[in-house]
Amino acid sequence: MSKIAKERAESVFTDFKAAYTPQQALVEANRCLFCSDAPCIQACPTGIDIPQFIRKIATANVKGSARTIFDSNILGMSCARVCPVEVLCVGKCVYGEMGVPPIQIGKLQRYATDIAFEQGWRFFTAGPDSGKSVGLVGAGPASLAAAHELRRHGHGCTIYDKRPVVGGLNTTGVAPYKMRADRSEQEVEWVLGIGGIAVESGVEVGKDLAWDELRSRHDALFLGVGLGPDTLMDVPGADLDGIHGAVELIERFKLGAVDLQGVERAVVVGGGNTAVDAVRELRGLGVAEVTMLYRGTEPKMSGYAHEWSAAKDQGVRAHWQAQPVAFEGAGRVERIRCLRLDDRKQPIAGSEHVVEADLVLLAIGQSKLESLLQGLPGLSFERGRVVVDEHQATTAPGVYAGGDCANGGKEVVNAAAEGKRAALAIHAFLGGS
């Protein structure tokens, strides 16, 4: 039963990168040089054997291709769509070194994994029951990857998430021109299809379920709780209507309806990838004038250059080196009072000016969930992140962590890699070999 609403604002989006036809996939697959010790593999956090899966597409062994992908990364379907391949595998394709267009690895991976989903191919079965159980907090990519790997080794798994929907940011946060919530939900079902993974939705650990109780239920824990709510701004007028956290609003239009009628000028504050997603999404949702307002300069922004380039192609504007000092309006935001910043991001005296806006999204970061996790003794934190070792083990025995809560906020593919790595460490912790 789908928990995703049928009517969702994100449904207006189509794929920014169109899926390959079989002919296109074949031509592209045949271009791959089949490098040895390939740089694309090294660039993949989950270490997918990319040349091998591409060769299998070229020989019409698509099933083998999908197996190669999923064997390294059970979330290979969503990663194919949401990975910033331009800075990962594709960015390292050796063709780039000779000025030849790199292999479109993401599109080929999508080709193979989409067919696997369509055909209902399953490659993995649960291992013999170990009698052990693992509790996983948060139902995002990290926990899903961890749970799937744990099931391959026969450990019982229960995933807890405060939301009614499963999939974490893959369901609630991914830019809808890459993947929409219903597709993420299909992936969740596909992953859970290995069997033996219980999901307790609507259960917030630390509130609905005490940490002590959780510990006593399970032999080991995995923390994949992600990040907290959007960071808001402490300036006058910040509580006016029409000012939202970007992650919060994105989740709303991915899971349901949002009314942007009447919005003429939207401003997104920030220069990271959430900001770049948000401006593209607002344009796609029909907002006529969308501006990204950032404290730094274009070359210094942390959002990916290829994403920002696409935003500009969509007509998004930028307001560089500026910072809001107050939001103004009668009940609802109408304008932002800003200061200009210099190259060291210091305010320039006398530079105050006004930017008109009837919708403001704040994409200046998300809070860390350190306070939530305080209920679990023995954890250590560094700048709000859970400290883990190279096996994803926290400083609390039997407790492992991965994804945004441990890495501070990276990609789905990082979460998938860390979840799997943690699962292998948990397996060893539980006495497996």
Added chain:
Amino acid sequence: MPDLSTNCAGIRSPNPFWLASAPPANSGAQVQRAFDHGWGGAVWKTLGVPIQNVSSRFGAVDVRGTKAVGFNNIELITDRALDVNFREIYETKKKYPKHAVVVSLMVETRQEWEEIIKRAVDSGADGLELNFGCPHGMCERGMGSAVGQEPKVNQEITSWAVEFSPVPVLVKLTPNVSDIVPHGLAAQAGGAHGVALINTIKSIIGVDIDRMVPLPRVGGRSTNGGYCGSAVKPIALHMVAQLARNPQFDIPISGIGGVATWRDAVEFILLGSSSVQVCTEVMLRGYRIVEDMIEGLQEYMRGHGFDTIDQMVGKAVPAYSEWGDLDLNYETVAKIDAQSCIGCQLCVVACHDGAHQCIHPNASGSRVPTVDESECVGCNLCQIVCPVPGCISMEAVDNGYSRGSWNEFVAGEAKLRPKKGAH
């Protein structure tokens, strides 16, 4: 401007590019269109007693996404009435007097040969080509390669044709023999003015692995066909050169087998062909390919100082030697140009898995591999797999040894350098 005009066994054409006897030379309209595109000659699709063909007739080998690197057919000789063919030959020759129209023939008895040769010559043929090569269908009826595989039969039928024909006679040879030389010499002994080779190679092009029927599929069955296209060029070059370098063989050669570009044509000419015949590439790409063939050949000739085709013919034959005469003391090692290397390391895996384990990943972390020259045997595999033109070169090493071949060594006339890579 170099002169491309060609005289192959007395058959003259404005350039050495002829359509081979095959579907592209099946009719007057086709041959005339080919001449308009620039083809210098055409060998008419083989005439004989018209046959009935099957569906389907062709198959292909695709390699890593490249279509039809190799090709095969199970089509037979002409299925059109002889009257129609001869009328079209006459019309074509009248309209294109300077182009070469060679008529390919295949019949059985001496009387049949006499009759069909008379009709071909009467219709204006500049030359005849005796099809002793077709490896499917016709050979089951005692013709085609059934003739070409028997030097005595070859010589006898050739002598009939020469007796009946006032125009030059080419004998088209089959490659489906262990050694081409006796067959070329048989044609020569029969009085042929030249030979044309190779015809197609006996082959099964593939198997429909779902129906479990070989290809091309004719209902629920298939049969062996004739293999051709780019993939067969090395076999054809070898056979052409085998004849060209044979001291007893001294008649002209029309080269056939995988000629797709001007480069292929140059290779055939350098190994002894005075014209080249093309079929598969025309079937795949059309007559228009000849424009590039002509330009490319001219530029090549200009670059190498050739004024005429004759000056080029056989220029690489003297360098085709026996293995025993190769210089065992000639030593090369692979050099990788770090500037152009893209770091794919295909050379590393090729050397490790398929050669002598002397190219290694760079220990310093760079993606540019290193060559252990003390172990490199100079085999060339790395250069072949390298996707970057010019990145890997095989450079000669001065090892202090003067020339020494196996034959010289056996005769006690040479010292050999120590072997490399043999542990």
